[in-house]
Amino acid sequence: MTILIEQPHFGFKVDEKIPGDKKELVLDGGFVVPQTNAFGQTFRDYDAEGERQPGVESFYRINHICQTYDFVKRMREEYGKLNRVEMSIWECCELLNNVVDESDPDLDEPQIEHLLQTAEAIRKDYPNEDWLHLTGLIHDLGKVLLHPIFGELPQWAVVGDTFPVGCAFDESIVHHKYFKENPDYNNPVYNTKYGVYSEGCGLNNVMMSWGHDDYMYLVAKENKTTLPSAALFIIRYHSFYALHRSGAYRHLINEEDKENLKWLQIFNKYDLYSKSKVQIDVEKVKPYYTSLIEKYFPAKLKW
Ligand SMILES: O[C@H]1[C@H](O)[C@@H](O)[C@H](O)[C@@H](O)[C@H]1O
Ligand SMILES: [Fe+2]
Numbered sequence: 001m002t003i004l005i006e007q008p009h010f011g012f013k014v015d016e017k018i019p020g021d022k023k024e025l026v027l028d029g030g031f032v033v034p035q036t037n038a039f040g041q042t043f044r045d046y047d048a049e050g051e052r053q054p055g056v057e058s059f060y061r062i063n064h065i066c067q068t069y070d071f072v073k074r075m076r077e078e079y080g081k082l083n084r085v086e087m088s089i090w091e092c093c094e095l096l097n098n099v100v101d102e103s104d105p106d107l108d109e110p111q112i113e114h115l116l117q118t119a120e121a122i123r124k125d126y127p128n129e130d131w132l133h134l135t136g137l138i139h140d141l142g143k144v145l146l147h148p149i150f151g152e153l154p155q156w157a158v159v160g161d162t163f164p165v166g167c168a169f170d171e172s173i174v175h176h177k178y179f180k181e182n183p184d185y186n187n188p189v190y191n192t193k194y195g196v197y198s199e200g201c202g203l204n205n206v207m208m209s210w211g212h213d214d215y216m217y218l219v220a221k222e223n224k225t226t227l228p229s230a231a232l233f234i235i236r237y238h239s240f241y242a243l244h245r246s247g248a249y250r251h252l253i254n255e256e257d258k259e260n261l262k263w264l265q266i267f268n269k270y271d272l273y274s275k276s277k278v279q280i281d282v283e284k285v286k287p288y289y290t291s292l293i294e295k296y297f298p299a300k301l302k303w
């Protein structure tokens with residue numbers, strides 16, 4: 001049954017602005033898109049004054065200064081070895097029980113809540129796309145890099161929006177001004193529109209700032225997941241807001257990226273707007289998600 005609240009037409013598109021005077025939208029008895037985050041502010045407002053703003057801004061300052069081309073190259077090589085731990089996907093979800101993401105203006109809950117909220121919100125609107133439910137569950141698992149067994153990487157090397165390194169930093173990136181202190185900012189090899197890349201080279205050939213996205217992509221790929229390529233693309237680029245939100249860096253993408261981007265934009269609605277104080281009953285949904293994990297992953301993965 002379709003229930004429509006205070007909305008004259010059916011449907012809600014990702015890039016549509018939520019009307020200011022409407023409280024919330026309900027689709028097909030499915031996922032409710034809230035107008036404000038758990039702190040009563042609009043989502044992803046990096047300038048809104050509030051308890052999280054100063055911490056988030058200082059997070060981005062150090063992130064933008066330290067994410068250089070050389071740093072990313074070293075991290076990809078080091079963490080691409082996957083020689084740290086062997087564990088299942090569900091064990092990794094549980095490790096995130098205590099992890100709180102300092103870059104996020106919309107959420108201060110442990111990450112496991114966010115994973116389940118995202119997956120369950122997708123399941124409401126896309127009941128038949130089980131691969132997308134599982135993608136929701138695992139997309140942020142790369143945040144285990146914050147854990148002591150992964151060397152307790154600092155937040156700036158794990159979370160936050162991502163962006164290409166090796167070419168100019170686009171102005172649409174959150175708190176762009178802090179890039180001025182990044183050594184690559186003044187390096188002529190890396191500071192032009194194309195930098196070390198070329199027109200339509202494809203994102204697979206572009207190095208992204210290091211963090212949970214690329215790491216989890218490497219984990220999924222190297223452990224031979226059977227998830228479709230759109231799932232791997234979502235995991236790898238879900239923090240690349242400059243592209244999927246602002247449309248920057250389109251000169252680097254190829255046809256395959258363009259196709260995958262459509263799924264990423266659908267996914268983003270659930271990743272972003274499902275952040276709330278509503279808790280999911282973990283034990284209740286666990287059997288469903290463990291069956292999906294069995295379908296798409298080996299029992300133990302190398303991390
Ligand atoms: O603060 C958030 C958070 O770290 C998310 O996991 C990441 O995907 C977003 O891009 C970022 O803005
Ligand atoms: Fe993320």
Ligand SMILES: [Fe+2]
Nearest residue numbers: 114139140271
């Ligand atoms: Fe997320």
